[in-house]
Amino acid sequence: MMTSRPRWLPHPGWLLLIPAVALLGGILGVPLWQSFWRSIGSGDWTLEHYSALFTDGVTLKVLARTGQAAAVVTIVTLLLGYPYAYLMTRVGPLWRSVLVVMVLMPFWTSALARNFGWLILLYDNGLVQRFLGLFGFDDVVLYGTAQGVTLAMSQVLLPFMVLPLFSALGGIDRKLLLAARSLGSPPLVAFWKVYFPLSRGGVVAGVILTFTLACGFYVTPALIGSPRESLIAQLLGQRTTQLLDFAGAGALGTLVLVVTLVLVWWANRMGGSMATIGVVAGQTGTRR
């Protein structure tokens, strides 16, 4: 802009982007492309690996189980995260920062330390089991079961629900709620008819983000769950390292990736608060 540059020279901004494009394209983009290329028969243009996903009898079952687990986790995080995010909007600045630190805690700490903590809690005769025993639930087995995995995954994913919710709830004018109450609406009706619709953007963003991330979980189900109830990520890993079915793994990976990106794109359109998510995900993306 300042000095005139020769016409054939590209804008210097493009040169600064070369290292990033080369690194991400070469180390992540090329493998992903190769994996996709293998899944369509390395140039044979076949869809057999994709049709095999739907006919082998295993993949569909695991997909359904993963979707179900992710849905349960999403509901649990929404039910726990909504009141928490609401409380964050109601307390003073000091307590708000305490609550924010608590939410961010799972982000800072290593994924394995956290999963190990859950392993201790869920172990047979562990803390959670004895806590439930106090209420008369004596025979709940959590280690190696889907319930235990759900409990742990919900904790890991709670921040992804709370932060978009908080940014949506923080922008709602509470006077509307008080106005509804002063006009004679019972508290619950006022909440449902006035407050909740205004928070819908944050809810949609949080739900889709949580669901998407839950679908890709690998470490938590592998450590806490049982091999008999594996989720889609474990199936993908198993096809790759044990069965060496690279083409089949490519097809499955492509399917998971496409579903993820469609959901994220959708959340982006519906939510409008993806800026927060970007920052949040920016601190956490890989620690699943």
Added chain:
Amino acid sequence: MTTLLEPSVAAPAPARTSFLTRWRARRSADPTPVWLTIVGTMVALYLVLPTLIVIPMSFSEASTFVFPPRGHSLWLYRNFFTNDRWLDSLRNSFIVASCAAAIATVVGTSAALGLHQLRGRRSARFLQSALMFPILTPSIVIATAVYISFLRWHLVGTLAGYVLAHAALATPFVLATVTSALGTFDPTYLRASASLGASPWRSFLTVTLPLISRGVATGAVLAFVTSFDEVVIALFIRSPRFQTLPVQMYNSVVVEIDPTIAASSSLIVVTVSLIFLVALLGSARRTSRPGSANNRRSVVRRTR
């Protein structure tokens, strides 16, 4: 309904117990329900407890994963710091994370500057979201694809393989933090320094870099932690000769039941929490100190 009426009911009698009236007036205006506080506290415990529980576990005498820990002992720590496999993987993790963070910081900062110069163009906006894709892609998809390609490129189980994969993963984080730091950057400074005869490189070092240093530093810390913590890709590209700390921790649960993981976990939890708390406090103090905020007025005033 009642909550709104209460203050007006209480108001006509101000002469009597002033404390009670004031307390009731403040409370009834728009109270935070008690159940909300209780639920919030429970959720907060749910968020924090599973992480903190590894700390008491690390002082256990027993070699099982059963809570509560039995006795007090430092033998798990002694194990950690004397066993070659734990020490090697710790060292590997440090080397990989340092190299990956260095590469990611340079590459990510450069990309953020490039995108900043090109801002407003449609192709730049597309490229920005394209460079963010590793954050949103499930890590298992990346891990399996990278593993198969690395097999062919002979990068499995090598330092270079780990560093390249982690640097690529961490670059978007640096890009995000530096981009947000550049949001408050005023490009007229660059014109000023150019008009005073500084080369673009010198302008970058003496003008741009100091102003965006916080974003760069945050990005570097995030990149280091991302790599240090990364499990899924590390699990796939490991080899018996070269593996990182998270892989060793994973093995100690899945393959061999090695309670040393408790010591390793609590060391990581405490160290990383301290780093983040110091960073939080530092940034809080710096924003509250006048003159150092990179807003235009303070800099202009100083240069006058």
